[in-house]
Amino acid sequence: SQKIEQNSEALNIQEGKTATLTCNYTNYSPAYLQWYRQDPGRGPVFLLLIRENEKEKRKERLKVTFDTTLKQSLFHITASQPADSATYLCALAVMEYGNKLVFGAGTILRVKS
C-alpha cells in the first residue's frame, strides 16, 4: 500500500541546534516533494519544493534533501529558534492523480530557549 511516514513523535530541541525531520514514502513515484509549515488553527504555508532530479535545495536556514532510491526526504532547520516551533508537513506531488498533493501526518517541532 502507499504510505508517507513522518516522525510520529514530537521533536524537542534546544535553540541554536539543527533540527532534522524525516519523510519516508513507499509505493509512490513523486515528480516532486514539498515541505510546508503549519501553525495551530492555520493553513499550511509553503516552504520548499525539490524535484525528483534534485538532490538538495536550500533557502536561508532551511535545507531539503531528496533521495529517490531510499524514498526519503530530510528537512533541516539550522540555528533553530523558538519561532520555528510548528508542525512540519511533507507532501508528494503524485502525477497520476493530476498533481494532487499527498501529505504526511506531520512532525511537531518544539524549539526551547
Next chain:
Amino acid sequence: ETGVTQSPTHLIKTRGQQVTLRCSSQSGHNTVSWYQQALGQGPQFIFQYYREEENGRGNFPPRFSGLQFPNYSSELNVNALELDDSALYLCASSFGGGRIETQYFGPGTRLLVL
C-alpha cells in the same frame, strides 16, 4: 495581492444536514484544490477545480461536491453530514491546473458535526 480567503471560519452542524464552504483564490490563480484535515493528521485531497471543471478527485464519496465560478472562487458542498466529517477544511489556490507546483492555502474552515 490578496491571499486565499475562506468562509466561514467556524461552523457547527448536526448529522444529516448539508453545508457549503467558500473559498476565494489568490489573485491570478485559476486552480483550487480542497483538502480535509482531521485532528492530528495531514490534509487529505478531496478534489481540484481548474477553469471551472473538476480536475481530479480523491477518495471521497459523492456527497462531497464542488463548484468553481468564472472568477475562480470555489464552493465545497457536503450533503448528509456524518460525525466523521468534523475536520478543518482547507482550500488551496495555484496556477496551472495539471502543472501545479506551489499551492497557497487559506486559513481553513473548522466544521464540527454533532
